[in-house]
Amino acid sequence: MTPENNKLRRALNVPLLTLYGLGVTVGAGIYVLVGATAAEAGIYAPVSFVVAAIVVAFTAFSYAELSTRYPVSAGEAAYVEAGFSSGKLATLVGLAVALSGLVSAAAVSLGAASYLHVLTGAPTSILTVAVVCMMGLIALWGITQSVTVAAVITVIEVSGLVFVMVWGFGFADPSGIGLAEIVPPLTGAHWAGIGTASLLAFFAFVGFEDMANVAEEVKDPLHTMPRAIVGTLILATILYIGTTTAVLVAVPLVTLSNSAAPLSMVFSDAPVTIQQGFGIIAIVATVNGVLIQMIMASRVLYGLADRGHLPRQLGHVSPKTKTPDVATLAVVVAILLLALTFPIDALAERTSQIVLFVFVLVNTALIRIKLRGAASEKHFHVPLIVPVLGVATSVLLFATAFL
Structure with missing residues (x-):
């Protein structure tokens, strides 16, 4: 373990941590998933996000308890x-979490570079390096500064979704469906499509678990972590349902289902300046994903090193910024290698499976901890049925990925 004066700084409160959670959860997923969910669930796509939110909630509440029992970096590894x-299993889980963040950040950095290429004409490879290095410098700056930057970007990102809702409901030509049509009948074949779409929608919620990896930098984890995790889930659900509904009202279903950029279609009849403005917001959203995944992955490596599972150099904390500088630099290099060398699309397809694997182990760990008896320290509690249902839903979703 690192000396007390070489520890991370507890500086995050509920608003900052919630914005961090929203930044990593509400990202590229909702900007591209609306069309895919509509292709499966049709006019009932918003319902698929409700179903996904219910499924995610079980694991989210498990994280809320575990993050108050063990408020440390590399949270999932500590829980397992x-x-x-088992130190070996904990290391495997921690590395899996870090890998999912690295792959996600690499893929998102390529996406951001592609958007920037359209605006600037500069080579994508150079823009990719610039994006990753710039986000790396912000991550090294300090946890308060880097999360504040991410929070500001998140506000812009969320504002983009609110803009979609305002424009879709109030200004766009209503070429889609009526609001009354969105509520599905209680029985019928349409529920099969809603179920399939819910599997897609689930992945738009993945990201809240990254909040556990900055727990060591949170003020009053006992009260802050549960509030921020639950708040993130509620706000993300509201944004997803509202955004999906607005797009369905404004855009014909056939057109929407075939679109790779469904949200931009809401502005198809809008002035060019508005279309360009929304395009800039999309770039900002992708850049934010790089920064937040970078923060998460570096804390995982730091946490594993701090507990002796990785080389101790990765546990070094800058005396000036109180950030894990060596781990952050290692993350920057790894993201650049992935983005410039490997087929990111193939790796990214496995990221969600890695996350579900981690969810199963984390929920199982909480079950085992609860069965051994309550811990002596004060912490947030959930009933035993919560992690049990968390395991069941995660296994089900993991299995469907292979069907």
Whole structure:
């Protein structure tokens, strides 16, 4: 373990942590998933996000308890180590979490570079390096500064979704469906499509778990972590349902289902300046994803090193900025290698499966911890049925990925 004066700084409160959670959860997913969910669920696409939110909620509440029991970096690794008493399994989980963040950040950095290429004409490879290095410098700046930057970007990103709702409901030509049509009948074949679409919608919620990896930098984790996790889930659900509904009202279903950029279609009849403005917001959203995943992955590596599972150099904390500088630099290099060398699309397809694998182990760890008896320290509590249902839903979703 690192000395007390070489520890991370507890500086995050509920608003900052919630914005961090929204930044990593509400990202590129909702900007591209609306068309895919509409292709499966049709006019009932908003319902698929409700179903996905219910499924995610079980694991989210498990994280809320575990993050107050063990408010440390590399949270998932700490939870699994406590539940299974296995350092090797904890290291595997921690590396899996870090890998998912690295792959996601690499893919998103390529997306941001592609958007920037359209605006500037500069080579995509150079823009990719610039984006990753710039986000790396912000991540090294300090946890308060970097999360504040991410929070500001998140506000812009969320404002873009609110803009979609305002324009879709109030200004766009209503070429889609009526609001009354969105509510599905209680029985019928349409529920099969809603179920399939819910699997897609689930991945738009993935990201809240990254909040556990900055728990060591949170003020009053006992009260802050549960509030921020639950708040993130509620706000993301509201944004997803509102955005999906607005797009369905404004855009014909056939057109929407075939679009790779569904939200931009809401502005198809809008002035050019508005279309360009929304395009800039989309760029900002992707850049934010790089920064937040970078923060998360570096904290995982730091946490594993701090507990002796990785080389101790990765546990070094800058005396000036109180950030894990060596781990952050390692993350920057890894993201650049992935973005410039490997087939990111193929790797990204496995990211969601990695996350579901981690969800199963984390929920199982909480079950084992609870069965051994309550911990002596004060922490947030959830009933045993919550992690049990978390395991069941995660296994189900993991299995469907192979069907």
